[in-house]
Amino acid sequence: MEIITEWGLVFIGMAVIFGLYMSWGIGANDVANAMGMPVGSGAVTVKQAIIIAAIFEFAGAFIAGGSVTDTIRKGIIDPSSIAGSPELLVFGMLAALLAAGIWLMFASSRGWPVSTTHTIVGALIGFAIAGIGFDAVNWGKIGTILASWAISPLIGGVIALLLMLSIRKLILNTENPFQKAKTWGPVYIFLVGWLVSLITLFRGIEHLKLEFSAVESVVVATIFGLIVAFVGKLLINRVEIDDDADMDYHYASVEKAFTPMMIFTACAMAFAHGSNDVANGIGPMAAVLSVVQSGGDVAQTAGLPVWVLALGGGGIILGLVTMGYRVMQTIGTRITELTPTRGYCATLAAATTVVLASKTGFPVSTTQVAVGAIMGVGLARGVGAIDLRVVANIVISWIITLPAGGFLAAALFFLFMAIFS
Amino acid sequence: MRTTNPIASLLGSSPFKPMKAHMRIVNECVKEVPALFDALIAGDANALKEQKDIIFAKEYEADDIKHEIKAHLPKSLFMPVDRRDLLDLLEVQDSIANTAQDIAGMMITRDMSVPDGMEEPLAAFVQRCVETCNAAAIIIQELDELIESGFRGREASKVSEMVGKLNKLEDETDEMGIALTRSLFAMEDDLKPVSVMFWYQLLQWIGGLADNAEKVGNRMSLLIAR
Numbered sequence: 020m021e022i023i024t025e026w027g028l029v030f031i032g033m034a035v036i037f038g039l040y041m042s043w044g045i046g047a048n049d050v051a052n053a054m055g056m057p058v059g060s061g062a063v064t065v066k067q068a069i070i071i072a073a074i075f076e077f078a079g080a081f082i083a084g085g086s087v088t089d090t091i092r093k094g095i096i097d098p099s100s101i102a103g104s105p106e107l108l109v110f111g112m113l114a115a116l117l118a119a120g121i122w123l124m125f126a127s128s129r130g131w132p133v134s135t136t137h138t139i140v141g142a143l144i145g146f147a148i149a150g151i152g153f154d155a156v157n158w159g160k161i162g163t164i165l166a167s168w169a170i171s172p173l174i175g176g177v178i179a180l181l182l183m184l185s186i187r188k189l190i191l192n193t194e195n196p197f198q199k200a201k202t203w204g205p206v207y208i209f210l211v212g213w214l215v216s217l218i219t220l221f222r223g224i225e226h227l228k229l230e231f232s233a234v235e236s237v238v239v240a241t242i243f244g245l246i247v248a249f250v251g252k253l254l255i256n257r258v259e260i261d262d263d264a265d266m267d268y269h270y271a272s273v274e275k276a277f278t279p280m281m282i283f284t285a286c287a288m289a290f291a292h293g294s295n296d297v298a299n300g301i302g303p304m305a306a307v308l309s310v311v312q313s314g315g316d317v318a319q320t321a322g323l324p325v326w327v328l329a330l331g332g333g334g335i336i337l338g339l340v341t342m343g344y345r346v347m348q349t350i351g352t353r354i355t356e357l358t359p360t361r362g363y364c365a366t367l368a369a370a371t372t373v374v375l376a377s378k379t380g381f382p383v384s385t386t387q388v389a390v391g392a393i394m395g396v397g398l399a400r401g402v403g404a405i406d407l408r409v410v411a412n413i414v415i416s417w418i419i420t421l422p423a424g425g426f427l428a429a430a431l432f433f434l435f436m437a438i439f440s
Numbered sequence: 441m442r443t444t445n446p447i448a449s450l451l452g453s454s455p456f457k458p459m460k461a462h463m464r465i466v467n468e469c470v471k472e473v474p475a476l477f478d479a480l481i482a483g484d485a486n487a488l489k490e491q492k493d494i495i496f497a498k499e500y501e502a503d504d505i506k507h508e509i510k511a512h513l514p515k516s517l518f519m520p521v522d523r524r525d526l527l528d529l530l531e532v533q534d535s536i537a538n539t540a541q542d543i544a545g546m547m548i549t550r551d552m553s554v555p556d557g558m559e560e561p562l563a564a565f566v567q568r569c570v571e572t573c574n575a576a577a578i579i580i581q582e583l584d585e586l587i588e589s590g591f592r593g594r595e596a597s598k599v600s601e602m603v604g605k606l607n608k609l610e611d612e613t614d615e616m617g618i619a620l621t622r623s624l625f626a627m628e629d630d631l632k633p634v635s636v637m638f639w640y641q642l643l644q645w646i647g648g649l650a651d652n653a654e655k656v657g658n659r660m661s662l663l664i665a666r
Contacts, residue, residue, distance in 0.1 A: 051445070052446065052447060055445055055447050055448065056447060059447075059448070132445075132446040183590075184590075187589055187590060187592070187593060191588060191593065191595070192589060192592075192593035192594045192595070193594070268584055268585065269595075270585060270588050346445075349445075350445045350447070353445065353448040354445075354447060354448050354451060356451040356454055357451060358588070360588070386446055386447070389447055390446055390447060390450055393447065393450055393451065394518075397518055397520070399590055400521075400587070400590040400591055400592075401520070401587065401588065401590055402451060402454070402520070402587065403451075403454025403455065403456045403457070403519065403520070403587055404451070404453055404454040404455060404456075404517045404518065404519045405450055405451065405517065405518040405519075406449060406451075406453060406514070406516060406517060406518075407516040407517065407518050408514070408516045409446055409449050409450045410450070411516075412446075413446055
């Protein structure tokens with residue numbers, strides 16, 4: 020207990036610095052993965068993507084980032100096991116943050132496709148086992164988190180597949196695909212606004228004091244969807260048929276009509292990413308704050324301070340403007356296979372899945388969900404080729420990431436113990 | 441910081457664009473064949489040689505793309521079509537260029553002149569075979585649209601229709617080839633025996649251009665059927 024009162028401010032300072040470092044890393048690298056699809060399909064330029072990402076990442080983190088943050092800060096480690104020594108939780112959370120940041124840097128420099136989520140979860144489990152004991156880990160929760168890592172790409176894939184099939188049926192396989200694209204376009208845009216806002220609102224937004232009943236949620240989401248669809252319709256109406264391009268590629272004009280839609284899915288994707296991944300940076304930070312401010316209470320009954328969510332969102336934007344844009348530039352030029360229709364299906368499917376996971380408190384990997392969604396488009400025989408080795412690599416990378424983050428966090432945990440006590 | 445983007449590498453190596461590029465080159469190669477016969481009919485040995493070089497160069501170019509596709513088609517690729525069907529299609533495409541090369545090679549190996557009266561039907565025959573190859577090339581250019589529509593629906597029936605037209609063109613070349621063979625048969629006694637053999641072979645190869653073009657169409661039908 021004395022350690023907490025004696026070093027409290029130092030701990031908070033460290034938590035803020037490490038949390039920002041981690042959030043910066045998320046913005047520098049992870050956001051680019053999330054925004055790669057809209058940029059790659061040519062719907063938005065890198066500059067526009069950064070502006071969209073900055074606004075909607077922050078909005079996602081701020082509006083819908085609470086549940087996952089709660090999971091990270093108090094769902095994984097059972098607080099009752101360390102009620103007597105709160106400093107262990109503080110050291111552990113600091114160690115997990117720093118370990119995750121370091122591992123992400125290392126993995127990125129080697130080009131491994133690691134997920135920020137896997138890293139932080141691995142680090143939390145690692146320090147808990149090493150520092151407190153095997154029973155300190157809430158294994159039931161870990162089980163459902165691991166299951167969500169398998170299920171979320173699957174859901175993304177199924178949604179993408181269904182969207183792809185619907186576009187074929189309603190637009191591509193018709194007499195006049197371009198006219199149909201213009202007709203159905205606003206509906207598809209409505210779907211973006213409606214789905215994402217519905218999931219976000221459904222169980223209310225606690226920290227913003229917005230409580231909605233199920234019916235109210237549907238009404239508000241529908242109104243929001245209609246507004247978005249109206250704006251989208253104005254944009255789509257400006258698209259004109261391009262006969263020259265259609266000679267070469269019959270669906271060129273249809274793709275042009277889908278380009279404005281990608282702007283909306285890009286916003287949804289950034290929102291989704293912010294809502295889920297912000298927790299990786301600020302979850303542990305919030306845990307440290309809560310313990311220190313309560314003078315050593317590990318139960319963390321206090322709500323999540325809004326300024327912490329804002330800090331995390333800010334860190335992500337910082338990473339995005341300092342590093343992320345460069346990553347986005349390279350990615351944007353490499354995903355040429357993703358046409359606006361394919362990109363629309365994959366991005367909306369991924370965004371919906373991630374927001375759903377965020378609201379239910381599951382820390383999933385946005386990149387993996389996106390990969391799952393693209394697989395869904397592939398299953399609809401809608402892309403030329405998918406390299407299954409990449410899928411294998413991703414699975415391997417998270418199998419490596421969990422223990423790597425864990426060992427690193429454990430080592431740092433003992434280091435902090437040695438320094439402060 | 442080096443970044444590998446899982447999404448970019450996931451969609452890394454679609455073989456369909458290079459397939460189209462390959463067929464384009466094959467078609468360019470075949471388009472040079474009529475000029476070969478023009479040179480022969482005109483008796484211009486230099487033009488004949490030049491034309492042969494152009495055809496050989498195009499054939500090499502097509503070969504390069506073919507090897508490139510094969511080298512970049514790992515087993516772990518998940519594609520909308522069966523990889524074996526795709527590789528078969530590639531081989532048939534390539535055999536069109538090979539046939540064009542055989543024709544060009546044969547024509548400069550032996551100093552030949554066109555038998556009297558055969559010039560016109562021969563030129564027409566060559567022209568129709570080239571058209572058949574062109575029809576096949578146009579079908580291959582539909583690959584992107586087929587992917588977009590999942591090898592189903594209107595786009596698929598459109599391609600089926602194009603394949604039907606291609607088959608009709610090939611039927612016509614068969615008839616033209618038979619007519620030419622008949623007229624050659626009638627002239628057999630007046631020609632040198634070796635020349636006769638040479639012409640029979642050559643007629644067969646010219647017809648082979650259209651045969652292989654038809655096979656390209658049939659392979660495409662197979663991609664749609666699955």
